[in-house]
Amino acid sequence: MSPDEQEHIEQFSLIQIYEHAIECYPDECCGLVYGNLVRECKNIQNELHAKDSVKYPRDASCGYTFLFDDLVFLNRNLVGDNPVRIIYHSHPDVGAYFSEEDHGRAVYNDTLIYPVDYLVIAVDKGKVSCARLFKFHNKEFIEIKKFAGYEEMIDKVS
């Protein structure tokens, strides 16, 4: 990602992503950044959990699964003019770390499934405190950027 692109996420898309995360709290939100746009996706984890809590022990407060339509969108938009470059999701009340679950979902056989970076948004008591961007490097995820919380971001753009 170029510095310009990062700057763009920082100032504009990030606010939309933060608002999506706040709206979904206390559940996790999930979505995609493609080109300069954000696709707010639907987290169907609660529906899966309600249907089969053995197979899907996590509800949406601590897990996310994209709606099939969103997955199709992701797969169709990995190449082209506006490729998906970030998958984001929120962590309600546990901090913006990259969990083992997140790693397992993003990687297959030590290979990144989607050629994207991962943004994790920390929502604490309904407020976004920060977000961290992770990149897959040498078989693990490293933090490449930390973003300020919602209120600080709003101050920056206003």
Ligand SMILES: [Zn+2]
């Ligand atoms: Zn996570």
